[in-house]
Amino acid sequence: MKLRIWIDLANSPHVRLFAAVAPYLTADGHTVGFTARDHAQTVALAEAFGLEATVVGGASPSNRGKKVAQIVRRADALTEWARRWRPDVALSHGSYAQLVAAFRTRVPRVTMMDYEHQPANHVSFRLADRVIVPQCFPERALRRYGARNGRVLRYPGFKEEVYLTADAPAVSRGDAIASLGASRDELLVLARPSPEGALYLRERNERFDSAVRDAIAQGARVVVLPRDAGQAARYAAQGAEVSARPVDAYAAIQAADAVVGGGGTMSREAALLGALTYTTFSGPLAAVDSELIRLGWLNDLRGAEKLVLRKRDPTAVRARRANGLALVTTVERAIAQLV
Numbered sequence: 001m002k003l004r005i006w007i008d009l010a011n012s013p014h015v016r017l018f019a020a021v022a023p024y025l026t027a028d029g030h031t032v033g034f035t036a037r038d039h040a041q042t043v044a045l046a047e048a049f050g051l052e053a054t055v056v057g058g059a060s061p062s063n064r065g066k067k068v069a070q071i072v073r074r075a076d077a078l079t080e081w082a083r084r085w086r087p088d089v090a091l092s093h094g095s096y097a098q099l100v101a102a103f104r105t106r107v108p109r110v111t112m113m114d115y116e117h118q119p120a121n122h123v124s125f126r127l128a129d130r131v132i133v134p135q136c137f138p139e140r141a142l143r144r145y146g147a148r149n150g151r152v153l154r155y156p157g158f159k160e161e162v163y164l165t166a167d168a169p170a171v172s173r174g175d176a177i178a179s180l181g182a183s184r185d186e187l188l189v190l191a192r193p194s195p196e197g198a199l200y201l202r203e204r205n206e207r208f209d210s211a212v213r214d215a216i217a218q219g220a221r222v223v224v225l226p227r228d229a230g231q232a233a234r235y236a237a238q239g240a241e242v243s244a245r246p247v248d249a250y251a252a253i254q255a256a257d258a259v260v261g262g263g264g265t266m267s268r269e270a271a272l273l274g275a276l277t278y279t280t281f282s283g284p285l286a287a288v289d290s291e292l293i294r295l296g297w298l299n300d301l302r303g304a305e306k307l308v309l310r311k312r313d314p315t316a317v318r319a320r321r322a323n324g325l326a327l328v329t330t331v332e333r334a335i336a337q338l339v
Helices: 013-027 042-048 064-085 096-104 121-127 139-144 173-179 206-217 229-237 249-255 265-272 287-295 321-336
Strands: 004-009 031-036 053-055 089-092 109-112 130-134 152-155 188-192 221-224 258-261 276-279
Touching: 004 013, 004 064, 004 096, 013 031, 013 042, 013 321, 031 042, 031 064, 042 053, 064 096, 089 096, 089 321, 096 109, 096 121, 109 121, 109 321, 130 321, 152 321, 188 206, 188 249, 188 265, 206 221, 206 258, 221 229, 249 265, 258 265, 265 276, 265 287
Parallel strands: 004 031, 004 089, 031 053, 089 109, 109 130, 130 152, 188 221, 188 258, 258 276
Antiparallel strands: none
């Protein structure tokens, strides 16, 4: 059966994920339609990946009440879009507005999630017909958020592996370093601040700020990829470099000797690509990140551990293509169960 599959890109990390998954769906004969929220470079990234997406909704406010109101307004707009496009299945990575809109229009719903401490899981796990999570996602969290038996599918490894091992033009480390205007001799540190204002993370991350200062004091060239203009001004004032134009995060990670992350996705990408990676995440740590720490691929900088920098070993890549393909198969199986 050939389906019309609706994918919503609610945040920038979703672009790479679904840009890798969508070709498998279209290869099966399905039609894929994208919507995207104009937030955190999501639309610009979709354009860069050649995804034709209808822009619905804008940046998320920091106030929790206004954030909820914004989700409701976006759900209203997505409901109208769905009535016009008439999808057979809705697919997202935790897009709460899409799940509400699809529920209203009686479209079967598949959602993915890999962070068990996101409070909005209470909504998405109850509205979804299928919930896709990594194997290490805690069973107790699924029960707490209302994901009923028979609706949950699991995949091995980490969702980032689906695009880190995808068939795409390779980026050489030399080209990546040159794209940042750097040299092979200097110690290059890439830093991604916390998503301040997210539902699951509200405060400024002082440990991240300290790590940036420490890296600069050690003589490293520190490039910060800010999430907004306020963060850009803050870290530029500390002596870090802040690019005036959008930076390809994948290329930047390939170039970096070390990565300091205040969030989740980029830290996992860096760890899987073999960079020396430190997490300063200030909220409850995800099970996927705890697993990376257990494997020795991610370093926990939230406690007494010190930032120790060194040149990168370019051969230390850990992402596995088999895990990426298993995630695609899991998505395809979830969709097939609903039609």
